Every structure is written in C-alpha cells, then in structure tokens.
Amino acid sequence: MFSLSNLVKYIGSGKDAKDAEEVVITSGKFYLIRYKSKVRRLCLFNNAQLAIRKAGVEYQHQLIVSRLYDEGEEPDSDEEIDDEQIFLADELLKFHRSKYDGKDSFLWNDVQDAHREDYEFVVDDSKKEKISIEDVVKYFAMCAWERRNNRPYNLALEGEIKDIIESMADDTGDLADAINDLSVSVKKGIPEEEGIPEVNLPEAPSDEVKGTLIDDGVGELFIFDPHTSSFVFCEGNTRASVVKTKKFVYWMNVSSEKGPVITQLVEPNMNAIFNHDHTSLIWNYFDTNGLPYSFSIVFEDASNFSALHCALAQAAYETVNQSPWSKVGEAEKNYMLSVNQNNAEMDVESDFEFDQSQEDVIEDVYTKDGSVIYGHKEYSEDEDEKQGREESDEEDSQSDDEDESSPEDLDAAHWDSKHKNSKLAVGYNHDRSFVLRGNQIGVFRHTDDDNLEFDTTINGIDDTKGNEFLPSNMMLHEQDQSMILSNPNQPNNLYRMDVEYGKVVDEWTVHEDIPTNIVVPDSKYAPTTSNKTLVGLSHNSIYRIDPRLPGQKCVDDEFKMYASKPNFTCAATTESGHIVVAGEKGTVQLFDRIGPRAKTALPALGDSIIGIDVTADGRYLVATCKTYLLLVDTKVQDDPKGRNGFQKSFPKDKKPVPKRLCLQPSHVVYMKSSNANSDLTFTPARFNTAPHDSDHAHRGERLIVTSSGQFVITWNLNKVLKTGRGDIYSIRKYPDNVVADNFKFGQDRSIIVTLPNDVTMIQRKDLQKPTRKSLAIQTPVRKLRSNNTIVNSPY
Template identity: 30%
Template structure:
C-alpha cells in the first residue's frame, strides 16, 4: 500500500486530494569548503519538492518540479521503471531533479536566518557537498512537519521493507538527523567548521549558542554571486553636460550579502578594480531605458552624488540583468521572497520599471503641446530666477494676514471647485485665498482658533480636508488626532459638529475619506466615503452611528487601507500600506481588480475624470496606471467595471525625475527628494475627459509632466520651476489646465505652465543620452 496514500488517509494529515509536498522554495547546491569547484549555486529559484512512489515496493523519491507541475499527481507503478539501484532512480523526465529517499542522504530540517531549510547530502559530489531546499516563508510549519514525517516513514520502509503504518515520531528517531551529521564523513571538515564558528562568535559582543554559531559558519560569509554580465560603464559629467564612457565591457555583478541585502558591483575587466559598489535600494534612483538598453543610477561619493550608467550590449543581457535587479529590489523593499509572487505579479513589477509606452491615447493637440517660455509666474518680479514666498510681504498690510502668519507654516491646501478659492491650513487656522485669473492669489480672510464643537478648548489642526455643498461645508480631520471627523460651516467659520464613527457600537477609526464621486463636492449630497484599516463604507451624518450598514465592506484580515479616490462615475480606488490597489465598481461588493503592490506606501491617490487612469504618489516616484482592459472578454471596459484576464494586467508606468536630475537635487539641497501628492489637470469644459498634465513637487522644485509625452516615454516630458523654499502642496486650478497653485511655507503662489522651464535649463544639464 502506498505510504503517501496512507498518510493522506490519516485524519490529522492533509485531505485526500492533496500531495505530500512543499509548494514553494529554492534548490541550492552547497559546496564543501574544501571543494576546488565553483561557489554555491542556486539550481532552481521557484520549485516544488514532493514525495513520489517508485515502481519498487517501499522505495520513494524526493522530486523537484517547477511550480505549477505538482498537479500531475503521484506516479503510478507503470510510470517509472527503475531497479533497486540508486543511479537509476534519477530517470523521471517530468522532474527537474530527483533523489532516492535513503538514510544515507541524512535528510534534515533546520532554521537558518529565520528560514526553514531541508538539506541532504550530495552523494555524487565532493565530501561535504549538500543540497538545500530553502522553504518559502509562506509555507506553514504544519505543512513542513507533515512533509518531514513522510520522509522519515519513507526511510523506515526502505530500510526495513515493511509498512510504517501507525508509527509515531518517537518510533522514527533513528532517521531524525541534525545538520552536523551531513559532515560526519569528514571529521577534519567538521572541526574546521567548528573552529570557524568559534572565531566568528569571538567577534560578537554577547556569547551565543554553539549550534547557532555553527550554522552561521556554514553560511557564506563573502558576498554570493547571483548574476553577472558585461556592460559599458558611463559617468555623467555636469561640466560637459553629457555622459562619458569610463570603461568598456566592464563586469556588472549582482551580489547577495545577506538575507534581503544585495549589491550592484561594477569591476574593470582590465584592472580588476571595483569601480562602483552600491546597495540595491530605492535610494539609488535606478532607471531602466529599453530604447538605449541602459540602467542609470545614483551613488553617494564623498558628499557628492554621482550619476552612473550601464549600457548593455544586447537585449538579452539587458533583460536578464533587469529581472535579477528587480528581484533583489523587491526582496529588499518587502523582506519577502520574489518566488512567492505569481508570474503575472513578477511581470507587473518588471513592467513598472521598464518604461513601457502606453498607446491609444487621444489627447487634443491644443491641450498637450508645450507652451512657450515667455510667461513668468504671477509672483516673480524683475525676471528673478527663484520665486520667493516673501515677495508679496510689502503688500500685506492686513493685520489679519499677519495674525494668520504669526506662528507655524502652511501645511496643506484644498482648492475649491465652485468658487475660485484656496483653503490653506496652518496650525489651528485656515487661510482663505481668492484666485483671480491673471494675478497672484489674494489673501481674503482667516478662520482662526479652529476647535471642537463639543470639547471646549480642544484645538484642531486640519489635516485631510474635503469640501461639500458647493464649498459651504468642510469635512476635516485633525492631523494630530484622527479618531474623529469634524464638520465646519465655512460661512460661519467654525466647527459645528464632531463625529465619532461607530459600527455595532464599536468605534470605527477613519484612516481617510473622499466624496462619493470625483466632483461630488459640487452637489448637495451630504454623504461620502470613509476608509478604515480594513473596511470601506459610506458615511451619512444623519445616522446615529454615521455609517450606512448596507454599504459597508469589511475584510476579515487587516488590509491596511491608507488612500481612497473616486471617479466621476462613482467608481472607487482604495490602496493599502504596501501599495496594493483595489478597484471597485460599487461600494459593498468585492473589488473587480487587484493591482499588485510594488512595496511602497502611497502618500496620495487620485483618478482621471473618466476613470481610465489611476495616479498614485510614492515618496520617490509616481505610479501611473492605465486600467483600460486592452484584450480578452472584457476588452474596452475599465478595471473598475470588469476584471482583467489572468494574462492581462493594468499597464504600470513609473514617473520620476531622471537620475542625473535627482543627483542635482541632492547636491543642490543636501536632502533626499520626497514627492508631494500628484494631481491630474481638470478641464470639464472640453469634450474629452483625459488629463493633459500632472503636477507635483520635490522640495523647492515644482514639476509638471506633459501627459501625452509621459505616456510615450519622451525624455523631455516634464518641466520645472524652482521656488526658494520647499513646496507643501500643489494642484491645478479647476477647469484650467494652464494654471497651477502651490502652497509654500508662508505664501500661496499661482503660475502659468508657460513659466516652467525644461529640466535641462533649470538643472543646467542636457537631455542627450550617451
């Protein structure tokens, strides 16, 4: 009787339609320290290990298969013809590799750096060589224990040629090996490893268990080579405004230092000297360019940021390098294995850094063409290069304005849709600025000492702000205490209601909120959408608990929602802390589309009016997503309305400043770049609802992307204007895609997009590549 079938028949084991297997892991060949051969090798990066029966009674195999092939089932007797000869058992053509389960393998289970590993001897290799199957963290301990129990029973049956039915673990102790047993053929090797462990532990501040030291000693202490290829190395020269070739055909290597830690190293093929050595993280501003088959990135060097470029000789070397780089970047950011991602999720990650063009856009030419540079921002005087947030001080004789500026700095801004107003938060105050067509925003009034309607003396510092009922009501959240929402009557200039949201008499903390539809602020609707860490719901202030029971979507596990946005048709986009985006057609239903996470939290989320594009702002880049379904049964629908087919995902596009421009920013400001929330232009007076531009800022630099050019990977798709202080927030004026409004620490500025300069002019660099 098949041992696997017996195991599966046990009530405490897996159900009868499951295999005895570990569903995800990596197979490594670990070389003996005495081996003259090459270093350790990852044989297969995403595989399944299972137990299979052979044609001989009481004999079984460890079988290594590609992910997805485990459904072939257990081999029947007539599927494998083998004799009782170890060399003939590796004949299963459906397996990548297989091993006869025998106690000589010394199969053992241990933990290394928090990861469970199944190891066994390489009987065909040098003494001390072994295989390691490094189990993916997503696999449960129960599944691992079940698998190991099956291994021990297989070894028992092979040795004693009898059934293992009803045996318990204590009956199988002779087959439970520890890691040291893998080296019992060479006592000298074991002694060497122990000595290494002692040396290793002597460097530590605290003494640790000898077994832990032993395991550390067996781990590769030098960086492990994962991939290498040849590439030309170039360096950006700010004086010459161009890239200069430094080394032809250098060795570009990707190395693993530790779990979730990787380096990019470039070595001269002639001198063998290391020219570049940098950790693979978001901070190097890596940018791949398919047209030139290149990677551009930044490296800190002697308090100066240098921009390097690798140009690959072929498309294959470029794509292979890119895939390894993305794997390492993902694992660094997420502290999780790349192999746990599905193929389509991996491809999404690669597409996101591959600068894909997004086609099929019909943007009006008169809306998308570059503007001339002959118009200056409305508060620049005498053609000054830098816009000063104090230029208008001499005009500020209003005592109310002085009180508004008395303490703190401007921290947020909300533009009105109905009236041409900008509401700017500053501590417990709101400044109201009126925007005329051709002049700078004029200070109108200030709402001071914003405080709770029910708790006397409790000040409120507005964080999230949303307008209602034609700009007469503002819903706001205290950025220092987000447990409640507050309703402010703008006509009276005070908070009139405090709201504590509840569900079934339990408090429901609000993470974020948004109007029911993109321009719902213009309607008389009092209801709006709310977001908690694990639920989506509609808020109705007229209800006792404020939450509409019939429109409440609760997730059993904590999804960590953080951002929410809606389209003009009322479709909903909600994002999680790790960067997943869920698209809904209706509140209360399951999401139609789940967009995979890149691992970075969003600081903002918005949609185009028609819902075709979703724009997420991350700390280091913008993520632009085309959610129109291009093929399959739901072609031409939006991801809000219908689901994408498995092999058809939303097209992702990362928008960021080019590495040499980010290097300029770091060198000029001495700080790290951080994007403020990006916004689409809005012009409801045109027939087409596609945006024509995107606005955001980084430090003192205001940035506008020409939308059509950005979709087509035009290297000159963004233009820049510099202020003399960091920008707090920015947005397009409603129904005017050629005017942008920015909140500065002590002022509000409005500028025409004609005032923005090409990046090459503002940063004194050129747009040419190599």
C-alpha cells in the same frame, strides 16, 4: 565657391539669431546610424535641409536639420521625433565631410548619447547648391573656433581653422571611437584651455562587498558630466553584480579590469531605470558625503542586460517587502520587470483628442564663463502647452516686477508663527484656496488674471465643545460651503466647519470602533454639488458616510472590511462614483461600488503608495510612491463594450502594466547638488480637473502635477502615452521645499503652490524643460495683493 573672406560676414556680427544670415544645404536625406543595432542605418527625414545659423548667445551657432514637406503634404502628428533636430556647433561633434552610396554627405557624433550613434546628412546631388561642401565644413569650423575662444573669427591665428577641420576629419570611425576620445574628460581631464572642469569619479572602494552572487552583467560604464549635461565614457569591460549579504539585504558592485569602481546598497534612492531598446541601466550613486552621481552601463547584449535587470528586481523587491522573491509567481515577476522599463509605449486611444502641433525646445549642453550654451533638441512641446505660454505672455510682462517682489511682513497677531503650512485645498465653486497652518486656515482668492490675493484667516480651530485641535486632514464639501476636518486625537470622528462662519458646527461619530483615516468625495465632482454623503476608509475598511443618519454616520449596508491588513493609505473617486484604493504594500484595487469585492486588483509592487488620483472617466490612474509615480491605463483591451477595470475584471494574464514616471538620474544630480539634505520624495500627484463644458462634453485631463523638495514637476499625459517615456517633464525650482500643489479647478493653466511659509500661483508656462540652468534658478514668490497689512511672510 565661397572663400573664407566671404564666409566671415556670416559670423561675429553680434546680431540676434533672428537677424543672422545662415549657410544652407537645401536638399538631402537625414540618417541616424546605430552601431550597436541590427538596423544600422535609419532614415529619419527622407526630405530635409541642413543649416548653420547663429544662436541666441554671442559666438554660438547651431547646426539644424529640418524635415521638409512636399506641397500639400500635411505634417504627421504620429511622428516620434521633432521636425527640427538642433545641435551645438562644437568641435566635439566631429563634423566632417563623408561619402554615402557615392554621394557627398556630412557626418557627426551625437555627444549627448551614450549609445553609439552618429548622424549623417546625405546631399541631394540633383540640386545645385549655392555653397560647396568644403565651405560648409569651413564655416562650421569657424563657428566652432568662435565658440571655443569666445571671440570673433577674425582674431584667429593663421592655420587655426585648418587645424579644427583636420581634427574633426580625423575621426571617421564609429561612435565608439568618438566616445573613447571623449573619455579624456574622465581619465585625464579636459585640457585647461577649453575651460570645462574635469569630471571626478567618486573615491573607489578598496574591495567589492562580499556575498552570495545573484547575477551580473558586463558592458561599458559611463558617468554623467554635469558641466556638459551628457554621459561620457568611463571604462570598458565593466562588470556590475548584485550580491546578497544577509536576509533581504543586497549590494551592487561595479568593477572594471582596473578594480572596483563603486559599491552601494540596493535601496529606492538608486532611482534605477532600465531601457531594453538600448540594453542600458542608468542610476544614482551617493558617496559617503552625500554627493550625487549618475552612472550608466550599456550592456554588451540582451542576455547581460536581462541578467542584471532580474537580479536588481529581486533585490529591490526583497528589500522593500522583506519577503522572498521565490514566493512571487512568474506572471507577477514579469509584471514587475515590465514596470521598471522606460521604453514601452501605452495605448493612446481615448475619448478625448490632443493637438500634436510642435514647438522647438532646445537643451543646455554646458555653461562656459557663465553663458548658457544651446544644444540638441530632446523633445517637443504640444500645442496646448504652447497656447498656455502665449495666453499669459502679455499679463506676465505687466506683472514681472510684482512677481519678483517679496511678500509683505506678517503681523504676528494674525498668523501662527509656531507652525508651518501643511495642507492645501483648492476650491471648486468659488475661486478660493485654503492653506492649513497649525490650527488656522489661510484663505486666498483667485483673481481674474490668475494671481492669488489674501482674503482672510480662520483662527483657532476647535470642536463643538471649544477644544482646540490641529487638523490632520481637510476637504472641501457642499459647494465650498463646508470643510471636513480630521482630528488626530479623535480618529473616529469628523468635523464639519462652516467656511463662511469660520467655525466647526458639527461633530460626527462615524463609527465607535473604527477610525476614519481617509475621507474622499462620493464622486470626483461631488464637491461642486450639495451632495451630503462621503466615502471613508480605515486601514482595512471602506464605507459610506451619511451625516444625516442618527448616531453613527457609517452606512451599514455600504461597508466592506478586510480580514487581512491591506493598510489603506489613499483613495480617489471617478465622476460616476467608482472608487480606487491603494495601500502600504503597493496594492491598487478598483471598485464599482462599496460592498462587493474589487473588480480589479493590480499586483503589488511593494513600495507604499502615498497618493492616488483618477481621471473623471476612470480611464487613467496616477499613483504616487516616494521616488516615482505609476500611470495606469484601466481600459480592458478587446472588450466590445469599451469598459474599464472599474466595470470589468481584467483577464489574469492581461492586467495593465503601469508606466513608471520618474526623474532622470542625471537631473537628480543637479537637484541634490543644490540641496544635499533633500531626498527625492514626491508629494501626491494630481491630474488637472477638467469638468464638462457648456456642451456637456468632457474635455479630458491633460497634465499631472507633483513636487519633490524645492521642485514642482508636471508630466504631459499625451506625451507619456505617445512616446512611452516616463522621464520627460517640466520643472520649476522654489527657494524652499514644496509642501503641496494642485491645479486651479477646471483648467490646467495655473498651479497653486504651497511652501512652508508661502503660497503662490504659478503659470504652467513658467515650468521649463529640466536643464542645468532651470534646475538651478529659483522662482521668486509672487507678491500677494491685499487691502490690508496682514498679508505676511508666510504668504
């Protein structure tokens, strides 16, 4: 048996984590205990080991449970949890000795989960361990003492380690008791000597908002603590209710036995997320000063959960659509309710394969004295992401100094200081990116080492008659030799700029009576060819544009006009030329060609769709709304020919339910805290482009990129499909709001990011899992390379 003096050598050495010795229990089983679930005990790892080792921060240690594989056994890529589960060695875990089925075990809380869960490691009594159960607990207590006091164990007073062991062993009940213990952080404030600030509730209203009750639900209320990056218990027996105060206006009241806690108008910035598996709701609340909070209610049962879910769905629908919920059919209602849940898995069968190898990712728990503390792993990184990080490590180490430099000053004679950057077009055939600023276009070359280099400026955009205008849209065409421009003062016309010449050389009247609001390529990769034709849209029409026609360029026999007012807002095309069109009311329609009616029309959710993209094969769509994205699988299930919604209509009761991709309300708290004036507003999301390789095989799109405010955000498509979760993403902060972003053509390693006065290329590996630290750190804008002095402050 180890004595405490023998254990001292394991801690306080100041070595890096990789050099540190560790305490190990070599064999056992790892369980998740769910106190509110019908299946109370779930075996996560049938064969596992437990270790306590030093972290990468001084005086911090990690409790790590690792899955073990028998000789010759291969890891299962379909496993839903990572092969290592990592926890911060802290007193809050209540790590203590226990018993299960007559065997020794270790039991601890998951302090980051608001849903009453514990973990238990049951020791294999058939194996002889080098360290006793008692000494593992002693070692953990020593690590916890170092963490609490930020100094080596040998400075501890007599009896302090014993006190920690006893305090952790006191909590042998379920997680409900643990959460109640943690509630002092809200009700009384954490003791000052622990150094963690008190979590403040917003000022409570004097009374609830009065109105017609729609429905309510009862449960336990939690509030997100940004200091610990976790939800902590706030109040039990809390009632959340939705009331209607006047036509199409709804409020949500949250009250405990002590009185009202909050009341708020039902509107999109609530960012409400429901989880059926945990019967919970998480949402954002903003006080009168705009300060952000994130609350969660874990409902007593499924009926309470369903009641509030339906009530909020009705309130949200009527608020956005200004139309009665009663006029919506039952099938459409169920469709909308399904979209708002964050736990349904999607079909992952596809024409391309993903490598599911995994890499450790650990999450911040909280920061004390400015140091980052590490905690429980939330999700893994796939091999493709890992490879992207490794490929550019060497080049990044060579360019770190350059990355942190500021751009050179702008020569006012070369760049328009009156306007801001507004649009981005990424080249297809030539490694160039084009940024629109007023009536000028900045041209930037993509270097071989994935940087941007200023090339030239196209000055003074004007029409063929010499009249200058400020383009509202631009699109590359004909192998990057042409740029199609829209003039808001002449909405029925389009303008073709010769990119090499830098001048508008053609002016086309598309239709004398119909404005062209949207222009997209004939097919997804048509811009890589010499194809001349385009697809145009007005607010209620879709048509082919052929600039070779005399007079009007609209093709008469490829023209579709709607008598209703769909108010089209965006469109995209597949590699085969199929068209997806979205509208102001959230409509999404799939066409196999222009003219006939849509093959598929998805139920409108009400929120305006401001951008849409589609994979080359048409399998997946991503639609952008203001506060969330929608990912749609267009495959028609059970179709023997394997067709999608562009080629075949869905059965009425089997339309695909979109997966909602959104930011976690707790992350919105961090984001709003750094920029209180910035609302959550996404830019149009894009898939990475992945054309055919040299063997004519389609590599498949893997990532989605968008931005909101100062943050660039990416979702891993495979991760969303495998887990069913739309709130797992990577993120990067910039010093200013992001105007536009897109992947470099043909790969997913580099992302071009446009700010109001800058443009840069970021490597995908530089995006991180969202934590308190990563959401606060701003990315320095990379210094652009130039042979002259006109690379300037806008870039």
